Amino acid sequence: MKRSSFIVIIALIIFSAVVFAGVIKVDVAPASLLEDLYSLLTQLWGQQDQIIQASGLSGVQVGITDPSITYQPGSYHSYKGCGSSTNCPNLLFVFLPGTDGYAKGYQKIVETMAGSGMAAIGLNYYNLGPSLDVICKGNDQCFEQARKDRFFGSGSSIYVPSKSDGIENRLLKLLQYLKWTNFYDANGIRYDRIIFGGHSQGAGMAAFIGKQKLVARVCQFAGAWDHLGENDLSTFTPASWISKQGATPGSRFYGFNHRDDAGAGSNQQNVSNTIPLLNKNWEALGMGTNWSLPLWNSPSGQKIMTTDNDCPGVAHTCPVVDGATPLNAYGSPRYVSTWKYVCGANLVNASLLPPPPSSATTCGTDGSVCASGLTFASTPVNGWGPVEKNMSNGETAQGDGRTITLNGTTYQKGLGAHAYSQITYNINKLYSFFPF
Numbered sequence: 001m002k003r004s005s006f007i008v009i010i011a012l013i014i015f016s017a018v019v020f021a022g023v024i025k026v027d028v029a030p031a032s033l034l035e036d037l038y039s040l041l042t043q044l045w046g047q048q049d050q051i052i053q054a055s056g057l058s059g060v061q062v063g064i065t066d067p068s069i070t071y072q073p074g075s076y077h078s079y080k081g082c083g084s085s086t087n088c089p090n091l092l093f094v095f096l097p098g099t100d101g102y103a104k105g106y107q108k109i110v111e112t113m114a115g116s117g118m119a120a121i122g123l124n125y126y127n128l129g130p131s132l133d134v135i136c137k138g139n140d141q142c143f144e145q146a147r148k149d150r151f152f153g154s155g156s157s158i159y160v161p162s163k164s165d166g167i168e169n170r171l172l173k174l175l176q177y178l179k180w181t182n183f184y185d186a187n188g189i190r191y192d193r194i195i196f197g198g199h200s201q202g203a204g205m206a207a208f209i210g211k212q213k214l215v216a217r218v219c220q221f222a223g224a225w226d227h228l229g230e231n232d233l234s235t236f237t238p239a240s241w242i243s244k245q246g247a248t249p250g251s252r253f254y255g256f257n258h259r260d261d262a263g264a265g266s267n268q269q270n271v272s273n274t275i276p277l278l279n280k281n282w283e284a285l286g287m288g289t290n291w292s293l294p295l296w297n298s299p300s301g302q303k304i305m306t307t308d309n310d311c312p313g314v315a316h317t318c319p320v321v322d323g324a325t326p327l328n329a330y331g332s333p334r335y336v337s338t339w340k341y342v343c344g345a346n347l348v349n350a351s352l353l354p355p356p357p358s359s360a361t362t363c364g365t366d367g368s369v370c371a372s373g374l375t376f377a378s379t380p381v382n383g384w385g386p387v388e389k390n391m392s393n394g395e396t397a398q399g400d401g402r403t404i405t406l407n408g409t410t411y412q413k414g415l416g417a418h419a420y421s422q423i424t425y426n427i428n429k430l431y432s433f434f435p436f
Contacts, residue, residue, distance in 0.1 A: 056080060057107055057114075062124055066173035068164040071126045077174055078103040078110055081119030088182045091118040091193055091216065091348055094171060098200030098222070098321070100129040106199065108322050108333050109343075116345035118195070119180065126150055126165045127201050133225055143226040144241040147208040167205060191215050195344050199223065199320050203255075207285060210253060211246030217344035218248060220255040221320040224281055236277050238284040250286015254342040256305040256335070261315035279304065305338050370413045374425055381422040388416035 057080045063073025082088035093113040095106055103110070103122030114120035127150070136142035149157040153166020160166060168189065175184045183190050191213040198206035203223025210218040226242060229235030257278055282304055283289050291304040310326050311318030318324055319335065326334045333339070340346075372389040380387040385394060391401035393416035404411040415423065 057111060057122070059104070060174070060177065062170070065177040066164055066169065068162070069170065069173075070161050071128070071165045072102075072124060075102055075124045076104060077124055077170075078107060078122035079120065079174075079178065080111065080114040082178065082180050082182075088180055089118045089348070090182055091195065092180070092183050093118050093120040093195045093197060093343060095120070095122050096125060096167070096196070096198035096202030096205045097122070097127060098198075098202050098317075099127050099131045101127065101199065101202070101321075105322055106320060108325065109197070109320050109339050112333070112336050112339050113195075113197075113343055113345065116340055117348040118345075119183070121171075121174065123167065123171055123174070125167045125170055125205070126160045127205075131201055132204065133227075136226070138228060140228055140240050143239040147205060147226075147241065150205060151209055151212065167209070195219065195347065197221070197343050200225075200316065207253065208241065210248035211241065211244065214247040216252070216347055218253045219339075219343040220253070220257075220282075222257050222261055222316050223278075224285075225278065227277075227281065231277055233276055236280055238281045242281050243284040253282070253285045253287045254303055254305075254344075255282050255287060256307075256319045256338055256342050258307045258311065258315040258318045261318075305342055307335075310334070371423075371425065372413050372415055374427075377424040377426040380417070380424070381420070383418035383420050385418070387421065387423060390414060392416040393418045 057078040059076035059078050061073065062069055062075050062077060065077070067073075081092075093110070095103070095110055095113075097103060097106055103124050106122055110120045110122045132143060132146055136146060145157075146159040149159040149166070151167045153163040153169050154160055155163045163169065172184060172189050175189070183193055191209075192215065194215050195217040196206040196209050196215055197219040198204070199221040200223045203220035204226055206218050207220055207224045209215065224242065226239035228237045228239065255278075261278075279289050279291070287303045289304070290302050291306050292302040293306065293308055307318055311324060314324045318326070320339070328334050376387075382393070385396045385400075386398045388394060388399070388401040390404070390413050391399070392404050394400035394402065401416045404414045404416060417423065
């Protein structure tokens with residue numbers, strides 16, 4: 001018997017025993033669990049071959065990209081779309097699995113978005129169950145802290161095992177390993193070129209990342225469900241982080257959900273019409289309240305999509321999980337058009353993306369833009385001499401200012417003006433807030 005066959009048999013035995021015992025409750029299809037058991041056993045046996053993907057995706061072990069990662073280093077990220085660093089699209093789709101899920105349980109959507117003309121990644125991260133709805137029930141601060149720690153990583157957190165296990169580090173190390181230089185530079189990840197999608201807990205992580213960084217799009221499947229109160233309209237209240245002003249404007253947030261899904265941490269699975277509940281969170285994210293049934297042909301213009309009568313009994317996994325999402329008569333996912341719509345396949349046309357920040361405009365690694373790097377909409381009014389960019393207001397000549405200094409602190413970027421002044425920009429709905 002081949003060693004690989006022996007490992008698969010052991011995995012099947014373990015999986016059957018655990019399921020029979022009734023101790024598994026996750027957001028993913030059973031096939032994903034089998035592959036994960038296979039991955040674990042191959043590590044113990046010493047076999048380092050990549051898992052054979054059912055789709056056209058490639059896989060790389062998490063631990064190979066960064067040996068300091070501690071959570072499931074033997075699991076596999078999936079990816080497709082860049083032949084080389086010089087033959088790579090300018091747009092990247094990153095998908096984040098639900099609680100206890102892995103990238104290999106979401107191959108169809110990653111393959112679909114790669115097929116639309118962008119690069120695509122299924123990213124494994126620290127999403128150990130139970131769901132955050134269970135961990136943080138009734139604790140508003142918990143939701144935000146857990147999301148923060150799982151994104152940025154932390155060396156002293158109950159929500160993530162290490163700094164290296166944060167999503168940000170995992171993604172950066174994978175991009176560097178693949179040499180996909182279109183999506184990172186010396187300052188870090190190029191968030192402005194990335195679409196973040198996710199299912200359940202992953203949907204919440206995608207939304208949280210959109211709050212922290214200026215991204216090209218956020219597409220949420222069956223989430224984000226972070227809330228206080230119960231699953232009824234009278235007490236359901238979005239977690240406070242959902243309502244906070246963020247780096248990505250609400251116009252770039254989209255969602256797809258089953259009408260009977262009440263969230264992974266709920267005891268009300270498959271109840272009738274929970275659209276108004278999740279819509280409270282999506283409205284707080286700036287997505288509005290309008291919804292429509294899944295797209296079969298052309299986009300409807302709605303920000304919120306929902307399934308109707310598909311997938312009885314598996315409402316939470318129906319929109320996107322392999323093995324649960326419905327297929328058409330040809331064996332292809334029925335929701336391909338919807339996936340492409342909510343996750344921004346139309347953004348493959350680079351003209352639809354905001355201009356990437358240059359060294360002259362960027363104020364950091366999060367995609368924020370300096371006002372001094374933008375073009376004035378009209379000639380500024382200034383009380384003395386011209387308005388200066390990245391220097392203090394000087395005398396009457398342009399460029400005669402000095403280093404901007406306030407209370408002894410110097411600043412490399414900013415505007416130098418004198419009362420009375422009036423400076424006007426046309427921001428074209430590209431930016432969501434002005435930090436002070």
